Amino acid sequence: METPLYNMAGEKMGMVNLPDAVFSLPWNAALVKQVVEASRTNKRANTAHTKDRGEVSGGGKKPWKQKGTGRARHGSIRSPLWVGGGVTHGPRTERVYDQKVNKRMRRKALFISLSGKAQSGEIVVMEDISFPGGRTREAQSVFRALAIKGGIADMDGTKATTLVALPALDALTVRALHNLPRVQSCEVRNVNAESVLGVKYVVIPKSSLPILESLAALR
Numbered sequence: 001m002e003t004p005l006y007n008m009a010g011e012k013m014g015m016v017n018l019p020d021a022v023f024s025l026p027w028n029a030a031l032v033k034q035v036v037e038a039s040r041t042n043k044r045a046n047t048a049h050t051k052d053r054g055e056v057s058g059g060g061k062k063p064w065k066q067k068g069t070g071r072a073r074h075g076s077i078r079s080p081l082w083v084g085g086g087v088t089h090g091p092r093t094e095r096v097y098d099q100k101v102n103k104r105m106r107r108k109a110l111f112i113s114l115s116g117k118a119q120s121g122e123i124v125v126m127e128d129i130s131f132p133g134g135r136t137r138e139a140q141s142v143f144r145a146l147a148i149k150g151g152i153a154d155m156d157g158t159k160a161t162t163l164v165a166l167p168a169l170d171a172l173t174v175r176a177l178h179n180l181p182r183v184q185s186c187e188v189r190n191v192n193a194e195s196v197l198g199v200k201y202v203v204i205p206k207s208s209l210p211i212l213e214s215l216a217a218l219r
Helices: 029-042 103-119 136-148 171-178 193-197 206-216
Strands: 002-006 012-017 123-126 162-166 183-187 201-205
Touching: 029 103, 029 193, 103 123, 103 193, 103 201, 103 206, 123 206, 136 171, 162 171, 171 183, 201 206
Parallel strands: 002 123, 123 201, 162 183, 162 201
Antiparallel strands: 002 012
């Protein structure tokens, strides 16, 4: 698959071949759903915890004698039947929400997501993207150039959400991108299906393509 190659001035430099192993896979909704849901579930902080009758305070004395009062028998005022008593079948911190997904499934879900983006024209390949000055103004000018000269109308850094997959983390480049309200950046080897599907456009410097291709070659 071929796609336009842009420079930082938003001009088309020609065409670039996208590796078929990464950008030409058929859509597999079941796999992508399983991987994304597992990713979100594994981030879940299990903090919800209710106290059972053995954890609430009080209730050490039998409220009244067993027989002779005409009332129902009770052994503790902290029974779940009482107001202020323990909670039955409530959420507990002992519950484990983690879901195991193997590496091959995660990688394939990533490549399927990237393939879907490529087929929708939402993969933007650039000759290079770096901001030695670390200024947000520099980053903003690149996205405006892509919107105006590149013809990607909503890609000005303030409308459509964008993920920049850098070949390696550069502190100044990350700082320049950080203050753009709808732009995220990360190292390309850490990109996953959830991060790709969470944005509209994925910007990939040309030097990131071999890294993705090498990931596709793993078994």
